[in-house]
Structures are given as C-alpha cells and as structure tokens.
Amino acid sequence: MLAFTSAKIFMGFQRNHNGPNNYRSLSLTRFDSDKEREREMENKRKELMSRGLPKQKPLKGVKQIVVVASGKGGVGKSTTAVNLSTALKTIAPQKSVGLLDADVFGPSVPLMMNLQESPIVNDNNLIEPLVNYGVKCMSMGFLIEEKSPVIWRGLMVMSAIDKLLRQVAWGPLDYLVIDTPPGTGDTHLSIIQNLPVTGALLVTTPQKAALEVTRRGANMFKRLNIPIIGIVENMSNIVCPKCNSKISLYNGGTEAIAKELGVEILQSISLSENIVESCDSGKPIVLSASKSIPAGAFTDLAERVHSFLASQPINEE
16 A cells, blocks of 8 residues: 555656656747747848848949939929039030939929920930930929829839939930939939939028928938038028128028038028029029029039039949
C-alpha cells in the first residue's frame, strides 16, 4: 500500500514537474519565432533602404535647372518665373531659356506668355514646346481645354509631371526655369528626386502666414541638398506714382527669415498695377515696361540668378 501511494505521489510530482517545462518549451519556441520574424523584417527594411531615392537623371540637352517655389499660393511665384525666364533671355540673348509650368491644377504660363495654341508632336514622338519672346514654354494648359478642370490624384499628377519633363523636346537648352505649385507636395518631390536641380528660388510676401510656409519650403530643399539661390520678396512696398518713392507695407519679417535660413534676399518687388496689367495682357513687364521700377527689379534678379548659375556645374548630357 505504501509502495502504491509512493508511486502515485511520484507520478503526480512528475506531471507537475513536466508541466512548467512544457510551458517553458512553448515560450522559447514562440520567442525564437518572434526573433526570426524580426530578423526577416529588419533584412527587408535594409533591402528597401539600400534602394534609396530614385536615381536623378538629367533632361537630355538641358544644362541647368532652376526651381521657382513658394510655400503659399498668391505670392507672385508665376509672375516671378515668367519675368525671370524672359529677363534671362534679354540679358543673355546667346543663352537658350525654357519655362515649364509645373502647376497642373492652375497653369498660368499660357496667359502670362500669351500662348494659346496646342503644341505639335515631332518625328521622335516628343512634344515641341511653344515659343514666345525667345523662351520655350510648356504647360498642362496647352494640353487641356481652357475651362476644363484637372481632377487627378497624386500618382496621376506625378505621371503628368514626368511627361512634361521627359516627353518634351527641350534641348538644346542652357536654362530651364520650373514654376512649381504652392506647397511641398508630390510635384516638388517628383522634380527634386528625379532631376539634378541647380538651385531653388523662394518667393514670398512679407506676411507672417507666407513666411511661415516659406520656411518649411526652404527646409525641404535643404534636407534634399538643393542649393537655395535666395529669396524674392514680393509686394513688400508700393511706389508713389508722383515722386517714385517706395512706401513699405510690412515690418521687415522677411529679413528675419532670411537671416534664420542663412540666405539672401535677392530682390524686393513692389506692388504695381503695371505688373498686373502685363500678366493679364500676356507680355511680361520686363518687355512691356522695360524702364519701370518693377522691370528693373526683375532684370536685376535675373542678373543675380545668372551669376549664380555661372558658378554651378553644368549638365553636358
């Protein structure tokens, strides 16, 4: 009887003793499985990171690219891009200049450059840019009806930008000025990550709301290693029509942002009725009123940008 009881106690002890070992074995198995999954995920992450950003591929025949950007809409970015490209052609007539309107939702170049016809496709199946004032121009506005809205998602926008860049017969071209939409979205990333951009020109007004988003745009370019040419301050003052003296409208917020970012204010453009009229008429003010104060400011800006480009590498592809 004692032996029988001892056997039962021993068997019970064995069951109790083996139970935790089973649990321990199951826990170790799960731990090993989790570690294996973690290793696989880490290897996958390393593989994805090794691919990096899309490889930048130059535009055939285009030597240097300038991106005109603004964080906020309505600050005169398109006006700056149009007058910059036209002034570059004026001060350096031996150079070939192009202007790309990369704002697929609100293209302004067709109106401001007085170009309404549709472009043709050449024998190489490339779109021939339209030309006015000696500047080659391309815009989504040339490819859609004037009153048709563009209702696209991000991937469609990126595809359209790629076509405007790589399915257009740009070359030979010394300078390509790209007028970008407001913000820091898909269009900017598509351009910056895929093209060797020579420099970015930031356009803002002295308002705090505009300066705040200009700071974000500048930081985006810095993170992506794009040189910032400088800042264009629009609508910072008005010019008295009688004495031609400038009347400041703001308290110098642009200077503080420029100092913070370590960049220069290349030009301050006055608020002018002549600029508005020139945009609406389709003839940039550097041509329509070449002796005016705003035209002189845009011409001086072009000379500064031209000097910057002369100091930068050139794509010879």
